Amino acid sequence: MRRVLTVLGTVIVLAMAGCEATPSPLASSDGPRLSVEGPWVRTTTGARDATMTAAFLTIVNPGDADVRLVGADCADAAMVQVHEMVMADDKMVMQEAKDGLFVPAGSHLHLTPGGPHIMLMQLRTGFAVGDQVALTLRFSDGSTLAVTAPVKEFVEEEDHYHSPSPTPSPSS
Amino acid sequence: MTGVSEPTPEPAPGNGADGPPRLQRRRLLGYAGVASAGAVVGGVAGAGIARASTPVPVAPQPAVIRQDYSPHETHQAGITTPVPAVTRLLAFTLTELAVEPLTKLLKLWSGDIQALMAGRPIPGDPTPDLARTGVSLTITVGLGPRVFSLAPLRSKRPDGFVEIPAMAHDRLQERWCGGDLVVIVAADDATTVDYAARRLARDAATFARPGWVQDGSWRGTDASGEPVTGRNLFGQLDGSGNPSGDLLAQTVWAADPQPWFAGGTTLVVRRIQMDLDFWDRTTAERQEKVIGRRLDTGAPLTGTVETDALDLAAVGESGAPVIPLDAHARRSHPDENSARRMLRRGLNYTSTEVVDGRPVTTAGLVFLAFCADLAEQFVPVQQRLDANDALNDWTTAIGSAVFALPGGFAKDDWIARALFD
Ligand code: HEM
Ligand SMILES: [Cu+2]
Numbered sequence: 334m335r336r337v338l339t340v341l342g343t344v345i346v347l348a349m350a351g352c353e354a355t356p357s358p359l360a361s362s363d364g365p366r367l368s369v370e371g372p373w374v375r376t377t378t379g380a381r382d383a384t385m386t387a388a389f390l391t392i393v394n395p396g397d398a399d400v401r402l403v404g405a406d407c408a409d410a411a412m413v414q415v416h417e418m419v420m421a422d423d424k425m426v427m428q429e430a431k432d433g434l435f436v437p438a439g440s441h442l443h444l445t446p447g448g449p450h451i452m453l454m455q456l457r458t459g460f461a462v463g464d465q466v467a468l469t470l471r472f473s474d475g476s477t478l479a480v481t482a483p484v485k486e487f488v489e490e491e492d493h494y495h496s497p498s499p500t501p502s503p504s505s
Numbered sequence: 506m507t508g509v510s511e512p513t514p515e516p517a518p519g520n521g522a523d524g525p526p527r528l529q530r531r532r533l534l535g536y537a538g539v540a541s542a543g544a545v546v547g548g549v550a551g552a553g554i555a556r557a558s559t560p561v562p563v564a565p566q567p568a569v570i571r572q573d574y575s576p577h578e579t580h581q582a583g584i585t586t587p588v589p590a591v592t593r594l595l596a597f598t599l600t601e602l603a604v605e606p607l608t609k610l611l612k613l614w615s616g617d618i619q620a621l622m623a624g625r626p627i628p629g630d631p632t633p634d635l636a637r638t639g640v641s642l643t644i645t646v647g648l649g650p651r652v653f654s655l656a657p658l659r660s661k662r663p664d665g666f667v668e669i670p671a672m673a674h675d676r677l678q679e680r681w682c683g684g685d686l687v688v689i690v691a692a693d694d695a696t697t698v699d700y701a702a703r704r705l706a707r708d709a710a711t712f713a714r715p716g717w718v719q720d721g722s723w724r725g726t727d728a729s730g731e732p733v734t735g736r737n738l739f740g741q742l743d744g745s746g747n748p749s750g751d752l753l754a755q756t757v758w759a760a761d762p763q764p765w766f767a768g769g770t771t772l773v774v775r776r777i778q779m780d781l782d783f784w785d786r787t788t789a790e791r792q793e794k795v796i797g798r799r800l801d802t803g804a805p806l807t808g809t810v811e812t813d814a815l816d817l818a819a820v821g822e823s824g825a826p827v828i829p830l831d832a833h834a835r836r837s838h839p840d841e842n843s844a845r846r847m848l849r850r851g852l853n854y855t856s857t858e859v860v861d862g863r864p865v866t867t868a869g870l871v872f873l874a875f876c877a878d879l880a881e882q883f884v885p886v887q888q889r890l891d892a893n894d895a896l897n898d899w900t901t902a903i904g905s906a907v908f909a910l911p912g913g914f915a916k917d918d919w920i921a922r923a924l925f926d
Contacts, residue, residue: 389628446629
């Protein structure tokens with residue numbers, strides 16, 4: 334459905350510009366590239382469990398093909414997972430997004446506190462406000478994106494991130 | 506630097522070589538800045554005539570309000586860009602005077618500034634819906650003198666970046682003085698300023714203690730939103746004599762700076778209390794003589810319109826100078842100061858504090874002057890005014906601070922990075 338709308342959108346734009354409808358070729362590998370906006374990592378200073386934290390950012394996919402964020406690497410963390418929030422026993426809990434996170438074509442995905450995020454676990458170092466964390470995002474199309482994320486104060490309630498187990502069972 | 510929130514008029518045919526009218530206009534303003542409203546209006550009228558021959562009607566474009574500015578220009582925004590309605594200056598003192606916390610803070614702020622000025626929430630923003638485009642938001646960062654006392658930065662102090670020497674008329678209060686860092690947040694509305702200032706202050710909290718905060722207002726537009734010279738709380742047009750064009754650039758931007766300070770300028774912030782009650786009791790004739798300009802039009806007492814040059818040699822029938830010898834605009838005029846100039850950017854303040862259980866209101870001007878070299882430009886002029894200026898009977902400096910303002914920063918960079926190379 335989304336794909337159809339995108340195509341329609343393209344046609345409408347072409348018609349408005351007064352051009353003859355010569356549809357441009359869709360999805361090509363050298364098309365517009367994925368980008369990241371507003372990356373940040375929650376500080377571990379003052380956290381109840383300073384061995385883990387999360388990275389948040391917005392992934393912008395200007396291309397014609399859906400992609401999935403399938404993983405990430407961070408030299409400061411021994412374990413990195415892509416997490417999503419799910420409802421379990423009337424509570425939102427996080428769990429690993431086994432199929433990755435979907436970034437629709439021509440759209441974007443927000444990774445936010447209380448929403449999907451990149452979980453950094455078994456940290457090798459604490460993250461103080463103002464530190465810069467290097468991350469590499471991996472996508473389903475095989476591409477990678479290097480990101481430098483500043484460490485910022487955590488301003489929302491921390492509950493979602495307290496679980497000592499990276500993938501809590503629905504009963505926890 | 507393009508307006509995002511408003512429709513851009515279609516470029517008129519045949520206008521291509523000069524770019525769209527809007528851009529032409531913006532370029533003009535970039536130089537004319539806050540000052541020569543006359544020149545700006547003239548230029549716009551000119552553009553209007555040029556466009557009249559084309560078939561496409563062009564709606565008037567606001568030049569002061571509803572703007573979008575970029576932090577990625579040669580110079581920081583908020584210096585020669587028009588003065589919007591609301592400005593807040595926030596000073597900070599580094600908790601630990603060291604390079605590492607300073608660079609961390611500057612990196613955080615750079616990310617914040619890039620996002621906020623683009624109308625986007627900052628990373629991790631708890632109130633993201635307050636971010637918006639088209640509100641003329643500028644965020645300008647400056648470094649105080651103590652920063653250049655850090656061992657690796659001692660040789661990096663910009664030329665002429667000095668503390669302002671004490672003046673006989675000063676009644677400085679510590680609480681309005683100094684600062685290791687300043688952030689100047691300006692926008693069309695106070696809500697946007699509140700929001701951006703709070704976000705920046707929160708990110709600073711790990712590294713710096715908040716110092717003074719100074720709020721100021723300005724009315725730099727007429728009823729239709731066209732740029733005009735604004736008035737201070739004495740009711741005077743303030744900013745008429747500011748330089749424009751090449752002269753403005755020479756006045757403000759550091760000449761031959763160290764590489765890290767390319768596109769930079771130095772700023773003095775003076776909090777100047779104004780005795781409004783005493784002013785109200787002063788006759789209009791006396792008020793005009795104190796400055797040497799008319800109150801209604803801002804024209805020099807020797808001229809007819811605001812943009813007329815002061816005729817400092819003119820004498821009246823009695824043989825006395827028309828612009829008195831102690832008139833503020835004479836005493837501060839470049840012709841009497843070896844061509845020393847500055848870019849003044851005034852902000853009106855009114856502040857109510859509770860003293861002994863009763864509210865006491867004071868008012869004045871948050872006086873900002875930007876100079877390529879403070880020691881060479883501002884200091885001698887200020888000393889001359891301190892020695893003799895009719896205005897001194899009504900005004901008293903109660904705060905003083907100086908800051909070095911580096912140039913803008915590239916998209917993938919952070920502000921003042923080259924200072925730490
Ligand atoms: C509350 C304090 C002050 C008030 C109310 C005030 C007001 C004015 C007014 C009404 C003018 C004439 C219009 C104009 O050209 O803008 C003026 C001009 C000027 N003032 Fe002030 N001023 C104040 C403080 C200062 C200070 C502290 C300085 C510098 C040390 C200064 C420097 C100048 C200069 C350079 C001019 C322009 C002279 C010219 O080129 O014609 N003023 N001021
Ligand atoms: Cu998680």
